[in-house]
Amino acid sequence: MNCEEFGAMGLDAERDATLSEAQRAAAREHACRCSRCAALQDSWQAARVELRAFAEDTAMAEAPARVEMRLRQEFRTQHVTLKARRVAVVAAWALAAAAALVGAVGWRNWRHSQQEETTAHLNSLPATNNSPKNSSVAGANHETPAEVPNGVQQPGSTQTASSETLIADSEFSGFMFLPGAFASDTDDAAILRVRMQRGALGALGLPVNEERASEWIQVDLLIGDDGLPQAVRLPQ
């Protein structure tokens, strides 16, 4: 080992685990032979002692407590914000789900009550429905579809229409005679309740508000002996 090699790795040969035992022995031997390198090693050992003292001097150094406090504060801020955000998201989803559920239940109840109402109404009018006059009226309606105004759902045309087409009670009050009809023609008349668009009243010669022409309304028609509507009534 020469002086240059000694300077590069001989000074700390005992600590350097990457050196072989032969290299360490060579470094020791060189230090014994070369007074300059021996002085260099002594100088380094002295410096090392001072470095160790310096290391010990700062060995107990620790970050001040305020750093921990700041970090704790930041930790809380970060995780509380995250937690609050998560809670808000969960709450929003829960509210949306609850609203959807309430809507669905409400709609189902409304449908159910509508059906019950219809059934109850149908059940309350069995006698009118079974009378031969009304049967003939219904038959007349089937036979003369062209005579029913456009937009009127004919009884029996579909299941929904049939369920919604009602034979009203035989009270004649509140009827408004259509243009050209005579009161005498209604002696044996039947009352037929139909669902129709408001605009179809125009075809019967009645005035219609154009803005509401597409509205579906229930109408009582007074059907004469000839099977043609004689009068009309808007039930409350």
Next chain:
Amino acid sequence: MSIADQEKDDVLLRRAAKGDEEAFVLLYRRHQAAMYRFALRMTGNTWAAEEIVQDVFMTLMRDPKKYAPTRGALGAFLYGVARNRVMKHLQRLPREIPLEEKNEDGTGSGVVLQDASTPSSWLEKQERMRQVRAAVLELPAEFREAVMLCELEEMSYEEAAQLAGCPIGTIRSRLHRGRALLMAKLEMFRDVPRRASVAR
């Protein structure tokens, strides 16, 4: 050793990531002193060391997934982060050497008189410490880091190379040049009072 101490760093880190403050504080207390010493010896400035330690743990807090347990110990990861912060700090303030270390309350460095028998020997020791600190801080950053890791932290060359992210040969070379510079500076500091006393 308490049960908490036995828990591994990565377990604590997972708990901390889920919002467990105590786990995070435990991790902090376990590693802060080493980080602080490293930063303090590298920068020579308590405020900078404090900021660096805070930055290191903020990084860990904000993005714990940056640390992969398969790539090494958490301590090494934190050293790496601290090293980057120190290098950035040194690039910004390349020659910052405080005249005197101050505590939070503005008093001195807080060194306790332990082994010095007389005030004069204590003062002499303090003066020598100041010189050694100044000599270390005047080394270029790479040499200072090698000297700090291998001589002050007493790490092996392999460990130092791993932390510095360079081959062992580079560490050995930096250490060799760092030692030469350090010895020259210490010799110079030693000579100044001698010359002063001779002149008197």
